[in-house]
Amino acid sequence: xxxxxxxxxxxxxxxxxxxxxxxxxxxxxxxxxxxxxxxxxxxxxxxxxxxxxxxxxxxxxxxxxxxxxxxxxxxxxxxxxxxxxxxxxxxxxxxxxxxxxxxxxxxxxxxxxxxxxxxxxxxxxxxxx
Numbered sequence: 186x187x188x189x190x191x192x193x194x195x196x197x198x199x200x201x202x203x204x205x206x207x208x209x210x211x212x213x214x215x216x217x218x219x220x221x222x223x224x225x226x227x228x229x230x231x232x233x234x235x236x237x238x239x240x241x242x243x244x245x246x247x248x249x250x251x252x253x254x255x256x257x258x259x260x261x262x263x264x265x266x267x268x269x270x271x272x273x274x275x276x277x278x279x280x281x282x283x284x285x286x287x288x289x290x291x292x293x294x295x296x297x298x299x300x301x302x303x304x305x306x307x308x309x310x311x312x313x314x
Contacts, residue, residue, distance in 0.1 A: 186216055188260070188290050192298050194263035195290075196214040198224035198239065205229060211269065212262045213239035215247060218255040223247040240275040244282060260290035260298070268293055270306065279303055280310035 191214050198212030204227060211227040225242025237245075240261060247254045256279065263269040268291040270280065279287065285304025292298040304310075 186222060188258075188298065188300065191216060191222070191258065191260040192262060192290050192296070193293065194222055194290050194298075195239075195260040198226050198243075199262055199264070200226075202226040203228045204247070205233070206233075208210060210264055211239040213243040214250055214260060215240075215243045215259040216257045216280075217247055217251065219251060221247070221251065223250070238272060238275050240271050242276050244278055248282070254282050256287055258288040258290060260292065260303055262292045264294050266294055268299060273307075276303070276307040276309065280307055285310070 192255040194214035195212045198214060202210035204210055206229050214224045216222055223243045223246045225239045225246060227239045229236045261269050270291055279310055283303055287303040288300045290298050290300055
């Protein structure tokens with residue numbers, strides 16, 4: 186799967202976002218080392234601490250279906266005019282299932298994207314392995 190196809194999957198995942206409070210839809214699509222693609226959307230809850238980001242939704246789906254996974258790359262999409270990046274919690278969750286060279290495909294609303302390494306977004310990630 187190429188970068189544009191993965192970004193398209195992320196954009197489609199936005200369709201099911203549950204965002205009654207912020208109205209800020211986010212979709213994510215990840216490609217595992219096994220070649221499978223998992224998507225996720227953000228799910229907001231009135232108690233904001235219980236909200237789950239699109240990236241973590243996709244990662245947790247992959248883990249629940251495959252067990253221990255390795256993420257090769259992940260695409261993130263939103264309706265924002267600028268590039269979308271994962272929050273700090275999502276970066277740490279990614280570090281659990283990917284190495285520093287994992288590519289993130291950060292998109293804009295208009296479809297433009299750029300790639301960045303996880304290690305550049307989260308240098309010196311906390312890992313116990």
